[in-house]
Amino acid sequence: MLRQPDLRAATATAPVLCVGAVLWDIVGRTPREMRLGSDQPGRIVRIPGGVALNIAMALRRAGLRAELLGAVGRDFEGDGLIAACAKLGLGTDHLYRSEDLATDTYMAIEGAGDLTAAIADVHSLEQAGDKILRPLADGTLGTADTPFAGVVALDGNLTETLLAEIAQSPLFAQADLRIAPASPGKAERLLPLLDHPRAVLYVNLEEAGLLCQAQFGTARDAAAALAARGAGRILVTDGGGETAEARDGDIICGRPPKVTVTRVTGAGDTFMAAHIAAELAGADRAAALERALAAAAAYVSGETAGA
Template sequence: MNPSPDILCIGSVLWDIIGRTEMALATRRDMGGLITRLPGGVAMNIAMTLARFGMAPAVLTAIGGDPEGDELLQAVAQLGVDTRFAHRIAERPTDRYMAIEDATGLVAAIADAHTLEAAGADILQALHDGRLATAQQPWAGQIALDGNLTAELLAEIAGSPIFSAADLRIAPASPGKAERLLPVMAHPRATLYVNRQEAELLCETAFDGSRAAAEGLVAKGAARALVTDGGTDASDAARGAETFTRPAHVVRPRRITGAGDTFMAAHIYAESRGAERADALKQAQAAAAAYVAFADDGENGD
């Protein structure tokens, strides 16, 4: 019998197709580099990082009924992530994310999450039918929720009794989808993980750093907010509590896609093991720095 998951990761599980070059990429030019295909998506990135830390995460997501979906589920399971509750849609293709990165960071990306969006609330069936929880006995553990879900589903989640007892950890999929989180960020047990640009979109104002952004989100209605600001710093603000800020580690970036998800997963893991807020922030910063400095060819950055 499979054990109960430690945490549920709800959102996108797809194929990440990432092209990277060590040079600065000029517009409309070809460049030599490395192209990889790996399991990805916000929910998946968080889940597989937690699995590496020794936790038992499960994903609630939508997977196409195509051979790419079969292959993806097999790859995800091999990474230690529970896929029992994934929703398959026979007539749809498996979602994909495509990004181009160069020496300066992310150049451009396109996220095709149409199968996840089409599934809607069907991905939450295990929280209704007793496999994980019911409306009468809602899931009371941690849930990592990503902004690839539709605005309508996120709004439904914000007021649903299914999520009333959960420790919600929320991340946008991208700045372009950050505003989808407005309804659910007000959940009384939610922690929001965003970068400074996303915080500015949610608050409709500019901030001079991660600390002001985190405190701005709390003033906007979030119970707690963690804000990263690239290679500068990160802050943790909570309603009625002290704000903590820590400088980012100085590293030479070798990859960017997934760094925010790694930060979030490391922070969740640290707190699940009893770390205080300041120490959990420190551990998350260290994990994110190690992630962006790691090279696909096996060499570490400076």
């Protein structure tokens, strides 16, 4: 059985730790369909982003405290990003900042509500490695003997080596680990955490297939396959289709409300944050899933803040 911690007790005083990419999102968006070589009129925005930061922002909108652990350069872009996070009410005191590392960037192109292409430059996060985890070891947020016991939202942008170390680390032995791949291309990095007894994985249908080296027609099938591979708790989304949650072999499903999609970057992070917030508020499995799907639908439709 999955050892599920008491979330409300664990976070009564502790913030939710959001570990991973903290960067600038540059998103170009057009309502027109994009093809290879397309040149279309649209809008370009630059906003705070990255999986860890997106989750933190969504948690803060839900009224929760969020603390960032990641790497931000001591450069002009980094200073601006720290200032923007502070205005959003996010904790930045424990970010690792280096003179030698530039602030990371994500660039995406969206056309007609679909992601056309994206490039994630998270080299500084990868080079920083386990330095971003120092507050969990030096007594600031915990130690190996007294590990942090709240919710940790973990971003698959971390290196495969660091994720494997986290899977065995005493620093996370008491945490409620909520884990998201950064993209399908990085999904397999999460394999060492698949059967972690305190992990909850949030993946889409494509990412689930990569983790299982298989193709699935439905989220329910994907969730069942991941559970068979040892995942104690897994949520599999499928865009506007059915979402499935498997927990200790029991599967429940739900569908998001039908909306007009105006953006996609950050939708999965919003879903994950809303699900965490709902459970922290005491919602049961079905209600938490319903709230998360509603929040993600509102986000992609443009009804809530974001890129």
